[in-house]
Amino acid sequence: MKKQILALILGLSFSGMVQAQSDAKAQVSFVYPLGSSGIHSLSEAHNFSFNILVGLNGGLNGFELGSLLNYNNADVQGFQMAGLSNINMGNLNGFQSAGLFNLNLGSSGAVIAGLGNLNLGRVEGINVAGLFNMASESQGIAIAGLSNLNLQKFQGIQMSGILNLAKHMEGFQIGMINRSRSLGSKENTGFQLGLVNIVDSVSEGYSLGLINIVNKGYYAFELSSTEMLYSNLQFKMGVEKLYSFVSLGYGSFDQENTLGLGLGLGSLYNWNEKHGIALEFGFQHLRNDFDGLDNYAFWTSARLNYQYHLTKVWSLSGGLSFNHYRSDEFDEAHFARVNSALELNSSVGPEAQQKAWIGFNLGIISRI
Numbered sequence: 001m002k003k004q005i006l007a008l009i010l011g012l013s014f015s016g017m018v019q020a021q022s023d024a025k026a027q028v029s030f031v032y033p034l035g036s037s038g039i040h041s042l043s044e045a046h047n048f049s050f051n052i053l054v055g056l057n058g059g060l061n062g063f064e065l066g067s068l069l070n071y072n073n074a075d076v077q078g079f080q081m082a083g084l085s086n087i088n089m090g091n092l093n094g095f096q097s098a099g100l101f102n103l104n105l106g107s108s109g110a111v112i113a114g115l116g117n118l119n120l121g122r123v124e125g126i127n128v129a130g131l132f133n134m135a136s137e138s139q140g141i142a143i144a145g146l147s148n149l150n151l152q153k154f155q156g157i158q159m160s161g162i163l164n165l166a167k168h169m170e171g172f173q174i175g176m177i178n179r180s181r182s183l184g185s186k187e188n189t190g191f192q193l194g195l196v197n198i199v200d201s202v203s204e205g206y207s208l209g210l211i212n213i214v215n216k217g218y219y220a221f222e223l224s225s226t227e228m229l230y231s232n233l234q235f236k237m238g239v240e241k242l243y244s245f246v247s248l249g250y251g252s253f254d255q256e257n258t259l260g261l262g263l264g265l266g267s268l269y270n271w272n273e274k275h276g277i278a279l280e281f282g283f284q285h286l287r288n289d290f291d292g293l294d295n296y297a298f299w300t301s302a303r304l305n306y307q308y309h310l311t312k313v314w315s316l317s318g319g320l321s322f323n324h325y326r327s328d329e330f331d332e333a334h335f336a337r338v339n340s341a342l343e344l345n346s347s348v349g350p351e352a353q354q355k356a357w358i359g360f361n362l363g364i365i366s367r368i
Helices: 002-022 038-043 332-337
Strands: 026-031 045-057 059-066 069-072 076-082 085-088 091-098 101-104 106-113 116-119 122-129 132-135 137-144 147-160 163-174 177-183 190-202 205-214 218-226 231-239 242-253 256-270 275-288 297-309 314-327 343-348 353-367
Touching (some): 038 045, 177 205, 205 242, 256 297, 297 353
Parallel strands (some): 045 059, 076 091, 085 101, 101 116, 132 147, 137 147, 163 190, 190 205
Antiparallel strands (some): 218 231, 242 256, 297 314, 314 353
16 A cells, blocks of 8 residues: 555656656756756757757747757747857747858748858748858848848848849849849839849849840840940840840041940830830940040930831831030040030039030841
């Protein structure tokens, strides 16, 4: 009888101990399993976890701080900070920060890492990393010093120092190189801004950069003549609604040669198969007799051109332009060249000379 009573007491005591461990609200650990929850920490979800070196938990609903590594075997909700890394095999809902690296199944909130953030599932919120952000699908803001990679759809702002990649992009891609399989939708517009933009298909979107590579996009050469440069060659690339161009021009006046190098952007609207109108803004750096770069001479222009499409490839272009020329030295050749009744303003000062006028341009366009 005494043995039975003793066994019952021990059983109740052990049961109470297990219950106390499973309901633990806080834990302090040095390195697993040296901690207040011992080997049971992986099966317990805590409201507070303080890890002197490395902590392993079953989950978190509150606050966790670790000098090196925080690991959770399930979802994390609240605030989590680690000196090196946070690794969660569940979803994060809250704020997370690590000196090096964060790994989550998915996240909702703000995630910040010194090197990189890796999300195996969906991300909602803000991801900031010194090198890279990677996720399957994202909605929000991703900022990285090197690159952002999304294996599926991204909605929001994707910004990096070098490279942005997304299978489908709705929102803004801003970086040196932007790459997307598809851009925009009927509901949301996509926009790429960078030195090089690459997209396979555009539903509702724009690419603006020095080089725009758009499958079935708008590509064209235009050879035109103006009162400033007798021959000006442009290469246009992007989509008709918004394209960029680079230009190379040549002119001669009073036995003085002028070379112009520039870039710009434009938009083309076709109201039927034969007729269209284009608005372009261009900037060119002009040099006389191909001299050095010690002095500056800049020509900016806004052109409104009518286009008559002879065929699907060839078009004629012509229209008016508003022009402004500025140089740090008096350039008699350029000033005399644009002397006309349509001059708007002309001034010669001690530091710069400038002139504004309304001009004309005619050209021929070949689409490729």
